[in-house]
Amino acid sequence: MNRYEIYALRYGTMTGRSPQMNFLVQDIHNEAADLDFYVWLVRDGSRRILVDTGFNEAAAKQRNREIKINPADMLARLGVAPDSIDDVVITHLHYDHAGNLDRFPKARFHLQDREMAFATGRCMCHGLLRHPFSVEDVTLMVRHVYSERVVFHDGEGAVAPGVTLHRVGGHSDGLQVVRVETARGPVVLASDATHYYANMRRKNPFPIIYNVGDMMEGWKVVGQLAGDPDRIIPGHDPKVRELYPQVGGDADIVALHREPIRSIAT
Numbered sequence: 001m002n003r004y005e006i007y008a009l010r011y012g013t014m015t016g017r018s019p020q021m022n023f024l025v026q027d028i029h030n031e032a033a034d035l036d037f038y039v040w041l042v043r044d045g046s047r048r049i050l051v052d053t054g055f056n057e058a059a060a061k062q063r064n065r066e067i068k069i070n071p072a073d074m075l076a077r078l079g080v081a082p083d084s085i086d087d088v089v090i091t092h093l094h095y096d097h098a099g100n101l102d103r104f105p106k107a108r109f110h111l112q113d114r115e116m117a118f119a120t121g122r123c124m125c126h127g128l129l130r131h132p133f134s135v136e137d138v139t140l141m142v143r144h145v146y147s148e149r150v151v152f153h154d155g156e157g158a159v160a161p162g163v164t165l166h167r168v169g170g171h172s173d174g175l176q177v178v179r180v181e182t183a184r185g186p187v188v189l190a191s192d193a194t195h196y197y198a199n200m201r202r203k204n205p206f207p208i209i210y211n212v213g214d215m216m217e218g219w220k221v222v223g224q225l226a227g228d229p230d231r232i233i234p235g236h237d238p239k240v241r242e243l244y245p246q247v248g249g250d251a252d253i254v255a256l257h258r259e260p261i262r263s264i265a266t
Contacts (some may be wrong), residue, residue, distance in 0.1 A: 003183050004044050005145065006256040008120045008233065008240055009074050012037035012067040022196060022238075024205045024212075033196060035236045037096055039071045039191050039258070040076060042180055047160055048080060050107070051089045051178050051189050055099035059134065059240055063095070067254065072103035075096060077250060088160050091191035091235075092172040093119045093141065094132040101140045109150045112167050115174020116141070116152070123165050123173075132172075132208060166225060168193050170207065170215025174200055177218075180214035182257040189256075190227040192235040193218050200232070230263050239264070 008208045014037075019030035039141075040051040054071035054195070072082045083246075088107045090098050092115055100140045101109070121140045123129045137189035144150050153176065162181035168176055171192040199217050209215055233240060233256055242253040243261055244254035 002160070002181055003164065004042050004046055004189055006180055006182060006189070007041045007050075007078060008244070008254050008256055009041065009071060010038050010241060010252040011069055011071040011074050012034045012060065012065055013232055013238075015064055022206060022209070023199070023202075024207045025207065027204075029202065031198070033198075034238050036241070037065070037067075037236065038240070039074075040178075040233075041075065041080065041176075042163060043080075043229035047087075047146070049089065049159055049163060050075075050085050050088045050104070052091055052097040052191065053088060053100040053103070055096050056136075056225050058228050059095055060170045065096075070100065070103075072100050074252075077253060078247070087178070089159060089165065089178055090115075091177065091189075093138055093184050094192070095134040096132075097191065098137045098141065099134065101137060101144065105229075107149070109144055110157070110165060111141070111150055111152060112165075112174035112176050113152050113154050114167065114169070114178060115172060115176075116207060118179060123210075137210070146243065149200075166221060168214065168218030170211055170218045170222050171206065173210050175218075177222055178226070184257060185228065185231055185257055186226060187231045187233060187256055188222055189233050190222050190235060191226070193222055194232070194234045195230075195236040197234050197237050197239060200234070200239040201229075230260055 014035040016209040023030045060067035087105045089110045107253040164179045247253040
């Protein structure tokens with residue numbers, strides 16, 4: 001069975017967030033927390049898979065976000081060039097997960113049918129639902145469809161042996177999570193199925209949400225796929241960089257295929 005390395009690359013951050021920005025239901029246990037922006041590199045001896053593509057400098061300026069480096073350029077810290085990426089998984093088409101689609105010229109893009117339908121359908125007539133999307137990113141993905149570079153999935157699918165996709169919805173209608181076989185067992189890149197560990201643990205969703213029921217049912221799926229809470233990786237939690245060992249002393253890159261420094265439960 002294939003065993004992969006997984007790296008989380010933090011390319012930007014958003015500070016000064018209040019608890020109501022991170023939890024749908026307010027209670028005394030909610031806490032303020034910065035929001036980190038990640039992409040994830042999955043690789044073995046012959047294959048390089050990128051999970052999500054982040055946003056670029058223009059999007060950061062437009063949305064008042066802090067970007068440290070374009071994630072496509074950040075891959076060089078791991079000795080990876082954008083044109084060496086074989087496959088790109090887009091967990092969903094929100095601006096912070098689906099920018100830079102022009103930076104990976106040889107990659108195939110993996111996307112859920114429902115996400116493309118959602119991002120180009122009638123729901124985009126409503127500003128509240130449209131806001132997390134970028135029309136430029138969505139349009140570029142359509143161009144990749146016409147160039148026969150998109151692999152669509154309907155529910156469950158596979159990118160490679162040991163790397164599987166699972167549609168959970170919730171945050172966006174076609175949100176998919178990625179299960180990766182590693183030496184420490186299956187690791188689930190949950191993306192925005194749970195922005196923070198606390199969203200899932202407290203059963204309190206992040207406020208940007210399309211379907212609350214799908215999100216809460218999706219947490220069950222994520223838990224079953226991982227088999228252990230320590231093998232679930234949230235989409236934006238700064239704690240990820242505290243729990244996993246740094247790579248080469250780089251505080252913005254951590255190895256998720258290695259055992260956490262401590263359990264998230266502690």
